[in-house]
Amino acid sequence: MSRESKLTPRSEDYNQWYLDVIQAAELADYSPVKGCMVIRPNGYALWEMIQRQLDEMFKDTGHVNAYFPLLIPESFLQKEAEHVEGFAPECAVVTHGGGHELEEPLVIRPTSETIIWSMYRKWISSHRDLPILINQWANVLRWEMRTRLFLRTTEFLWQEGHTAHATEAEAEAETLQMLEVYRRFAEDYLAIPVIPGLKTDREKFAGAVRTYTIEAMMQDRRALQAGTSHNLGQNFARAFDVTFQAEDGERRLVWATSWGVSTRLIGALIMCHSDDKGLVVPPRLAATKAVVVPILGKKADPERLLAEARKVAAETGLGRAVKVDDRENVSPGWKYHDWEQRGVPVRIELGPRDLEQDQVVLVRRDSGEKIPTPRAGLERALADQLEGIQAGLFERARALREEHSYKVDDEEGFRARIEAPDGFLLAHWCGDEACEIRIQEETKATIRCIPLDAEPEQGSCPFCGKPSDRRVVFAKAY
Amino acid sequence: MSRESKLTPRSEDYNQWYLDVIQAAELADYSPVKGCMVIRPNGYALWEMIQRQLDEMFKDTGHVNAYFPLLIPESFLQKEAEHVEGFAPECAVVTHGGGHELEEPLVIRPTSETIIWSMYRKWISSHRDLPILINQWANVLRWEMRTRLFLRTTEFLWQEGHTAHATEAEAEAETLQMLEVYRRFAEDYLAIPVIPGLKTDREKFAGAVRTYTIEAMMQDRRALQAGTSHNLGQNFARAFDVTFQAEDGERRLVWATSWGVSTRLIGALIMCHSDDKGLVVPPRLAATKAVVVPILGKKADPERLLAEARKVAAETGLGRAVKVDDRENVSPGWKYHDWEQRGVPVRIELGPRDLEQDQVVLVRRDSGEKIPTPRAGLERALADQLEGIQAGLFERARALREEHSYKVDDEEGFRARIEAPDGFLLAHWCGDEACEIRIQEETKATIRCIPLDAEPEQGSCPFCGKPSDRRVVFAKAY
Incomplete structure (x- = not known):
């Protein structure tokens, strides 16, 4: 249960504010293993919303999901020269299994190009086997010295797309298509404006020919890389000897892409929209979009009020995305504060006078604006407010970026x-x-x-x- | 692409038949790391359907998802005597990270009781913090000497619920509630009849007071444990010193449950329903529920037939769950065989004569029955056939169990x-x-x-x- 506590203001200490928001909203916690985090239910609910929407967009563009092993033989990493240079220093290494020392150490995947291309070698022989359009939702591990909840942790959750193509042009088109999927997702769902662009050679992925990125501005005006899409050329096909017989009968090396976003997006979402009261969640990403708070006055009949609060929740049409705060022994004010810290987009107040007037009061998390609303039109009015908040958060973030x-x-x-x-x-x-x-x-x-x-x-x-x-x-x- | 090959019949070699079904339907493949498997897109689609439905059932019973770290300090396992005895011999151990030897080795989670209860210690102080009803979807690792695709692999995917309660009665009720969720899921979705029951002390989970199970019979009449739900008593609360202040002011140890099902369910599904032609998938678990196969005869106009096949697909109302097989250069017969191997519940044949008569022919995967169906009533007729297949598979499996x-x-x-x-x-x-x-x-x-x-x-x-x-x-x- 979140405490009735004040957060460090952004103006005073932005970094501490970020950690305070996470703690007050119960998004994540530190684990006993250095650098690893626990994603608490409120934080994981954000990840589930991200997954659900992105997965839909991946499937709409013809991709399917699969799952490849967590453990990779150390020798696999070494097959691609730039790749091993980039990732080997960050690896966690398994040396023992089942009580015995292993013949070859295994690394926990820092990314899965090598294990996946070792399988693509088995699966690809003809042009008829191409393209392969596979995505994986998985955990990965990169040993980090200086970690920060969501933004940089030793273990994190992500998705990694790995595609195989017959031509260079097709691979480049796929790389740009997925960058555009990320841009749309960031802007339309996270409400974060981003700049799509090309990384310099120095900043590109270890093993890529070209890396594209979407870059966002946080409220402290620092940049955050929110997603990347790589054209891998034939580097991994060469390293793992993956060729196909083309329609003209010749054997050619396969072309590759990979692309990913991670739980880092939750850090971006927090830093882009939240305020000194706590978390602010864009409505399309909110698992809980509204909460009904009954206001017990002296004149109120508590049972009737609670029953009406439940009816109001049903009238929103939001199903599991609306909650009724029926906690006893805490004041409405305490509840307001609590739900503000958790970033729920709209609070629905229901007091005895509202009951008399057959209305509720919608309170927007973004602006604090109070909107008396007849219950008859609640579902539509609430949906409009949610869309308004979604658009408003995006516009505010864009204005900040333009200004700076x-x-x-x-x-x-x-x-x-x-x-x-x-x-x-x-x-x-x-x-x-x-x-x-x-x-x-x-x-x-x-x-x-x-x-x-x-x-x-x-x-x-x-x-x-x-x-x-x-x-x-x-x-x-x- | 699956080969036009015959599977080993069940009667000849049941174990080889099982592996042949997996290969022909492209469900999984062996990985370069011994004992680990690659779950291919067709296999992962089954896991996604399992996840989606179970997750819905978990949320309907008040549970939320979270994510805990993959790596567990070795010393944590040792805090619960039976637990370490059961799991330590199966662990994979990380001894190096970021280029250095670690001070304390870390094990890759074989199950997460210990890491989770170390966190519950931080999160629980009062009766108001209870119950905690958390589930996690994750990969786990248990070093296995003799592995078998889906049924027993070193790494596997699963969900593990971990709940904390104020009373013993509440923990027991939760344990039995989740067993019932598993029973309903197995019978209503996997179409696998199961016997819910209690494990003997010898067979119970390492660290549990009582383990409940659902047991299924495969076609070779062997039993398969399909899911377990454990009442952990106060064993983990004691090991991690997790107490709460009760309403009467006293501090008491917390009561615990855990429960899980894994990618093993895919093995159960294969072994319970499939036949000598290949995979059979219960319709509620099938990502592809129907496939339209246009039959090009000599008289047919290929373009018109393909356009009509696409219209038929739209008429099914199945969205992404219906496919049109528009592959050229392969015969309809080859396509039938291919989709049979993949277990798609209904094939929709569309030939020139069907076009004339404004009908299609539905062909059931379970029985091979051919059902001429007017296009006007297609959506409803197909839905009925799918439900019929679902019910029929369950009944067939139940009859086999009764008989044996x-x-x-x-x-x-x-x-x-x-x-x-x-x-x-x-x-x-x-x-x-x-x-x-x-x-x-x-x-x-x-x-x-x-x-x-x-x-x-x-x-x-x-x-x-x-x-x-x-x-x-x-x-x-x-």
Whole structure:
């Protein structure tokens, strides 16, 4: 049960505020194993909503789910040179099983390209076996030194799509299609505006030819990478010798993509929308969309009021997504506070006077606005308010991003802006990795992405002065 | 793509038939890691249907989902004496992480009682914090020497419910409620008749006070344990020092239950219903409930026929659960065979003559029966056939079980019957573990359960002659 406690305000200590929101809403807890977290029921309900919607979108685009083993032979990782370099240092290693030392150590999957492509080798022989459009919902493990609930944990939950194609063009189309699925999901469901773009070579996935990303701005104006989609070229097909007989009879290497989002999205959702009162959940992601709070006054008949509260819940048409707060011995005020901390989008107040007037009072979590509503039209009125909150949260987040996105053209301006940190810096970049590294070392800003819709524009790198033909997004990031 | 191949008949080699069915329907594959399996899309679709339905039933009974860490400190297992004895020998052990040797080895969860009760200690302090009704969908690992796809694998997927209660009576009621959920699910969805009952002390879960089970009979008349529900008493509360302040102000130990079913259910489903042609899936569990096969004759206009096949699919009202087989260059006969192997409950044939007569022909997977059906009434007729198949599979399985359940009263009769193996032996048992062990060693039969609905009946143990007051179920088991 959440405590009647005040959260640290965002203005005072943003990081502590984030942890306070999680604790007050009972989203997650620290586990006895360093770096691993427990996702509590309120937090897991968010993950279930994310899963349900994304899974629907994956299936609408022709994908099916499967499940591959947790444990991967250490030698598999080593088959792709960049991949092993990127992931081997983060692996947890199983050396004993069933009371015996293993002949070959097994790593717990940090990602599943290698085990999956070892199977694709068995399954693909002809062009008729392609494409393979598989997704997996799973846990993965990456040993992290500095962890943070939801944003960076040693174990996390995610989905990883792994597709196999006959042509390079088809693989690239798939990579971009899934990036677009992520963009739609982030904007239409999480209510988080994102910039879809290409990662620089330095920031791409270990083993990819090209990595695309969606980048979001949090309320402290830092960037958060919310999902990635990789064109893996023929790297894994080469490493695992996966070829197919083409229609012309020739054997060719298969083309690959992979793409994923994780429980990190819950961290993004918290940091993007919540306020000093606690969690704010976009209605489409809320397992509990409304809660009915009966207000017992001196004149009220408690049994009748509670019975009417249950009727009101039924009148919302929300099924399991509406709750009645029938707790005794706590005041309505305490309940309001409690549900605000948990981020329920709409509170439905029902007092003796409302009963007389055959109405309820809707209270919006986002604005606090109170809307007296006749019970006769409740279902429709509530649905409208929920849609209004959903749209409002997105607009507010977009306005914040617009307000804190700046074109900068010289080094001095760049350095001044990034100090704050003050959002997204749209700057030219020479394309040189040395320059990218220097900027990161000196300012802590990284290139978040080269936006897909970047307009061609002649300019010069603010640090080295070399020419550039479009702006990229720099920011400090989570 | 499945091959046009004949399966080993059940009568010839039941075990090979089981593996042939899995391969032909592309349900699972062996992984490079010994004892672990890959669940292929067709197999995973069955797991998704199981998950969706069970999750609904868990939520209807007030449960919520959460997620606890994969890795458990080795010392946690040791806190409950019987638990560590049961599970430690089966554990996979992580000794290195992030490039360093760990101070304390971590085991990959074989089951999550210990990690969960270490958290419940933090979350429970008052009677107001109870009950806790949490379920988890997760992967677990138990090192197995002799594995078998779906039935016994080192890694498997499951759900594990873990509840905490203020009273012993409440915990027992929860244990029995979840057993009943499993019974309903097995019978109404998997179409597998089961016997709910109590396990003997020898067969109970390591750490439980009482284990309840649902036991099913496979087509080879062996028993399969399909789900278990444990009353854990105060064993884990004691091990992890989890107490609550009761309404009377006293501190008391918390009462616990846990309950689970796993991907083993897919093995049960295969072995219970499939035939020598391949997989048979009960319609309520089938992700693809029907497939439309256009039959191109010499007179047929291929484009028109395919367009009509798509219209027929839409007319079924099944959405994503109906497919149109538009593959070229393979004959209708080949397609029939292919979909039969995959267990799709109904095939919808559409040829030029059907077009003329504005009808289709429904072909049932269970019986092969062909049912000409006017297109005007297709949706309803198909739904009726699907329900008919569902009910028919259950009845067939129940008839098999009835036919092969025998009352035996003397040792000679017991030994003769169990040799075959020939089903469930309903026999008296003295209640003595020594006798239970002797019977198992000499006949390989184990006590599957003491049925909950066993009628009181005076008798004597066929092996030792000591008195008994009800019959138990003996069988050879998976």
